[in-house]
Amino acid sequence: MSGLEVVQAGPQSLLQDHGRFGYSALGVGRCGASDVTAYELGSRLVAHGPGRAALEVTMGGFAARVHGSLTLALTGADAAASLDGQAVPHAAPLDLHDGQELRLGVPSAGLRTYLSVRGGFDVEPELGSRSSDTLSGLGPAPVHDGDLLGVADYDGPFPNVDVAPVPVPTTGRLDLEVTPGPRADWFDAADALRERVWTVSERSNRIGVRLEGQALKRVEGRVDDELPSEGMVRGCVQVPSGGQPVIFGNDHPVTGGYPVVAVVTARDMDRVAQLTPGQEVMLRWRS
Amino acid sequence: MISTQVLPMGEEAILLELDDLAGVIALAAAIQDQVDAGEPGWSQVSDVVPAARTILLRTGTAPSQDGPPSGDVDLVALGQAAQALAAEIPEPRSAAQAAGEGAEEVVTIEVIYDGEDLADIAEATGLSEAEVVAAHTETVWSVAFFGFAPGFAYLVGNQEALQVPRRSEPRTSVPPGSVGLAGEFSAVYPRESPGGWQLLGRTEEIMWDPTADPPSRLHQGSRVRFVAKEQR
Numbered sequence: 001m002s003g004l005e006v007v008q009a010g011p012q013s014l015l016q017d018h019g020r021f022g023y024s025a026l027g028v029g030r031c032g033a034s035d036v037t038a039y040e041l042g043s044r045l046v047a048h049g050p051g052r053a054a055l056e057v058t059m060g061g062f063a064a065r066v067h068g069s070l071t072l073a074l075t076g077a078d079a080a081a082s083l084d085g086q087a088v089p090h091a092a093p094l095d096l097h098d099g100q101e102l103r104l105g106v107p108s109a110g111l112r113t114y115l116s117v118r119g120g121f122d123v124e125p126e127l128g129s130r131s132s133d134t135l136s137g138l139g140p141a142p143v144h145d146g147d148l149l150g151v152a153d154y155d156g157p158f159p160n161v162d163v164a165p166v167p168v169p170t171t172g173r174l175d176l177e178v179t180p181g182p183r184a185d186w187f188d189a190a191d192a193l194r195e196r197v198w199t200v201s202e203r204s205n206r207i208g209v210r211l212e213g214q215a216l217k218r219v220e221g222r223v224d225d226e227l228p229s230e231g232m233v234r235g236c237v238q239v240p241s242g243g244q245p246v247i248f249g250n251d252h253p254v255t256g257g258y259p260v261v262a263v264v265t266a267r268d269m270d271r272v273a274q275l276t277p278g279q280e281v282m283l284r285w286r287s
Numbered sequence: 288m289i290s291t292q293v294l295p296m297g298e299e300a301i302l303l304e305l306d307d308l309a310g311v312i313a314l315a316a317a318i319q320d321q322v323d324a325g326e327p328g329w330s331q332v333s334d335v336v337p338a339a340r341t342i343l344l345r346t347g348t349a350p351s352q353d354g355p356p357s358g359d360v361d362l363v364a365l366g367q368a369a370q371a372l373a374a375e376i377p378e379p380r381s382a383a384q385a386a387g388e389g390a391e392e393v394v395t396i397e398v399i400y401d402g403e404d405l406a407d408i409a410e411a412t413g414l415s416e417a418e419v420v421a422a423h424t425e426t427v428w429s430v431a432f433f434g435f436a437p438g439f440a441y442l443v444g445n446q447e448a449l450q451v452p453r454r455s456e457p458r459t460s461v462p463p464g465s466v467g468l469a470g471e472f473s474a475v476y477p478r479e480s481p482g483g484w485q486l487l488g489r490t491e492e493i494m495w496d497p498t499a500d501p502p503s504r505l506h507q508g509s510r511v512r513f514v515a516k517e518q519r
Binding site for chain 2: 021022023024025026027028126127136137138179180181182183184228229230231232233235236253254255260263264265266
């Protein structure tokens with residue numbers, strides 16, 4: 001069987017697809033690829049249709065030996081990849097041959113690189129998805145050194161795209177578009193978010209991106225209120241008692257007990273997925 | 288009738304807020320029926336997520352190999368449909384009544400009542416340990432909602448005597464099958480996890496199996512009866 005033998009898993013490499021739908025009421029989160037646009041672009045470049053498992057490599061550092069012949073594409077953060085020491089293009093379909101070694105460096109901008117192999121990685125789905133949920137442990141285990149990642153056979157038409165011109169993640173300050181959350185009125189939200197610049201904490205992961213900055217304060221009358229746990233979605237900007245917001249990522253808990261002041265748009269959540277620690281963001285109300 | 292307020296939750300979801308848990312359970316069940324029946328206006332709802340005072344309605348489906356991409360969702364119309372549906376529902380007497388409504392069978396769960404917090408629960412409730420066990424086994428519990436972790440069902444039972452606070456110091460690890468109490472709820476930990484509930488005992492039943500469909504032994508509205516099992 002063709003596949004990739006993992007020589008070096010890097011800081012975090014996880015199998016991801018579109019995620020789990022329809023199980024939230026049982027306490028199971030949606031999970032799935034954090035940067036949906038990059039993941040979907042990878043699927044298009046290797047021309048195997050939506051929903052197949054790709055590898056989400058966080059902060060690069062991944063290396064693997066090729067078994068058999070594979071068609072592969074790298075999307076998302078550009079990790080200066082090489083094949084047997086020769087640089088390979090980003091966001092383009094690549095033909096790989098038995099024994100070659102693929103190596104990813106560390107992205108100079110952005111956080112997550114998607115490694116899509118034509119046919120998709122062949123692992124058993126759990127609850128309808130091949131996504132690793134870092135909160136609940138559902139889905140395939142995180143990828144380790146020495147793992148052999150098999151690839152499913154695929155017979156469809158071959159890729160007809162050479163390279164996709166796509167915007168790459170940036171290192172500068174990002175404006176993230178938000179809409180009001182269910183508890184926006186617990187905060188003086190309209191003013192509170194307007195001029196504030198937040199720094200991405202290094203304690204950020206697939207569950208949430210923590211922001212650090214001048215604390216958000218509740219309005220008078222809401223200071224001591226307790227919120228019974230309520231349903232959450234990807235993009236929720238939850239404000240714990242300390243006032244430092246957390247943007248919920250794909251592995252967020254299904255319910256949460258802190259008020260949600262705003263919700264980041266789906267489009268901008270793909271940019272949140274590429275935020276690196278220390279990067280600055282502003283939350284802007286959608287006009 | 289039940290009244291509900293519609294709160295915004297991004298581009299793909301709305302949050303319904305209700306006065307009490309009984310209303311949540313009754314309305315969530317009615318909405319789930321509409322979704323399951325494929326009623327017009329409800330087809331884009333993928334997840335109905337009840338909690339203590341709210342119901343989250345999420346839209347969107349996984350893109351399929353051949354299906355059309357899902358179009359834009361009219362969240363305003365969805366909120367109005369939920370309010371109209373709520374207005375038709377008679378107000379339930381209690382959360383336990385609403386949760387057990389329509390449940391065909393009672394799931395029996397055997398419990399070994401040797402929990403580490405049994406003595407603390409007895410002290411907090413003013414009952415003897417035997418009376419705590421009797422109260423827990425005499426009650427017919429119903430699943431109000433899931434949360435906290437996959438398959439973690441919050442059970443309600445109109446059981447005033449057994450209301451206890453969470454532990455002041457949560458445990459870093461609670462074994463699967465642990466049976467606990469917190470507030471007005473009882474629950475079985477489906478998997479190993481951290482947890483702050485007061486532990487009554489444990490069961491050997493498998494509550495959660497992600498390789499099964501459905502993965503959870505219990506579902507919304509399931510009725511549950513705990514039975515004391517002698518420790519061998």
